[in-house]
Amino acid sequence: MILVLLVIAGLGFIGWKGWQLQQAMNARIDQLKEGAANVEQVRELTEKTGQLETGVNERRQAMTQTIDGIKTEFTDYKTEVNETLDRVLAELSKEQSADSRDWLHAEAAYLLRLANQRLQLERDVEGAAALLRTADNRLREADNPALVPVRRAIAEELAALQGVPRIDRTGLYLALNAEQEQIAGLPLAQDIEELTADTTIAEAPSGPWQEQLSKIGSELKDLVVVRHHDQALEALITPEQESYLRQSLRLVIEQAQVALLKEEQDLYEASLDKAIKLLEGYYDLDDSGVQAVITSLTELKGESIHPELPDISASQQALASFIEQRFEERNSGQENAGQGGDS
Structure with missing residues (x-):
């Protein structure tokens, strides 16, 4: 009986150990199944991610190509615009340079005329001198050696005006x-x-x-x-x-x-x-x-209130002659250019 009991106890222990082993194996099998499912999901996710990355890369490449094309077109357009603008600015610069000097000459001539009027009509020595100095500044901006005689005349006239006595x-x-x-x-x-x-x-x-x-x-x-008397009255x-x-x-x-x-x-x-x-x-x-x-x-x-004023018309006449000669030379050059084109 004792042996039977020991056998039964041993069989029970073996059965219990087998049941535990079976449970552990089942749990492991379940884990393996879950792991396989997760691996499949990861694989599917990886495949989808790869497809997504492929699509993104394709779109990125397409967008990059489109942007490069736009950049190329914009660069070409910008280059063309800059070249056109440079040509226009160059032409305007040439015209403006010529017109600027002509305008400076005309402005100086106007200022010299005002200086003479101010001195002759209003006898304003200070005002006439200020106008002469402004006209000389305009001629200095013109930077033309041919204007040296005009500027010399202005300098002499300014010196003459400085010699006029100031009346209070x-x-x-x-x-x-x-x-x-x-x-x-x-x-x-x-x-x-x-x-x-x-x-x-x-x-x-x-x-x-x-x-x-x-x-x-x-x-x-x-x-x-008036009467004459012998006594004081x-x-x-x-x-x-x-x-x-x-x-x-x-x-x-x-x-x-x-x-x-x-x-x-x-x-x-x-x-x-x-x-x-x-x-x-x-x-x-x-x-x-x-x-x-x-x-x-x-x-x-005994105070002198009417001092003698100098003549400041020499600079005005010299500048007028310069402008007239410049105009004649320009017209002559245009006529010669026209005759050369006809030939």
């Missing part, structure tokens, strides 16, 4: 205005000695203003009557006459100021000379203020 018209005008204010408070002479009845300018310059000065002198002539000028005298002197000073602004030298000197005669004839010469005003007006009378 504003200062002179204000000085006359100050003297006019001083005259308003100066005392008149209490005893008027014998005066010449003719107070007009002895040698007045000709012009429409001469009539005004003569008229003032005639009115003053009628205003004051009271003032011979009434308040109304004094007001008229002071007003006349003020107008004479204002006339000198107008002549100053218009650069009329003769009228300026004649007006101040008239003012000095009125002061010497009707104001108290013993008063220091009267003497100071007379001295100041005498000094102002």
Whole structure:
């Protein structure tokens, strides 16, 4: 019994071990089946991936070929456009170079004409010099040796303009205005000695203003009557006459100021000379203020307000001749080219 039991126990243990082995084998078989399935999936996936990569590569190659073709066409087009543009720019550059120099010549000629007008009509020395310098800059940009005579004439004209004396018209005008204010408070002479009845300018310059000065002198002539007495008398000028005298002197000073602004030298000197005669004839010469005003007006009378201006037309004429000669040479060259083409 014990042996039978041991045999049965051994068979049971062997059976159990066999069952475990069978289970392990089944599990292994299942794993192998799953692995085979995964391998098949991987194989299929690999095949599909290879096909996809092949398609992508084919598309990439096709796209690369298309892009290369587009690049080639664009490069050819760009090259053609650049060549055409270069030709057009070269032609425009040639035309522009010729036109640019012609424009510089024309602009310089216009500036020189303005400089002459500014000097002759407005007597503006600074403005004329500025225009001459600008014209010289334009000729310098033209860079043509044939323009050297023109530039030499401009340099000489600028030097001549620098020699013209500068007139401080504003200062002179204000000085006359100050003297006019001083005259308003100066005392008149209490005893008027014998005066010449003719107070007009002895040698007045000709012009429409001469009539005004003569008229003032005639009115003053009628205003004051000279009488001889053995005894001293009271003032011979009434308040109304004094007001008229002071007003006349003020107008004479204002006339000198107008002549100053218009650069009329003769009228300026004649007006101040008239003012000095009125002061010497009707104001108290013993008063220091009267003497100071007379001295100041005498000094102002000696100022030159109309300086002689130089002639700056040589450069304008030289440039006009240059432009005319250049035009004739160009027309002659075109005619010769046309005759050569016909032959």
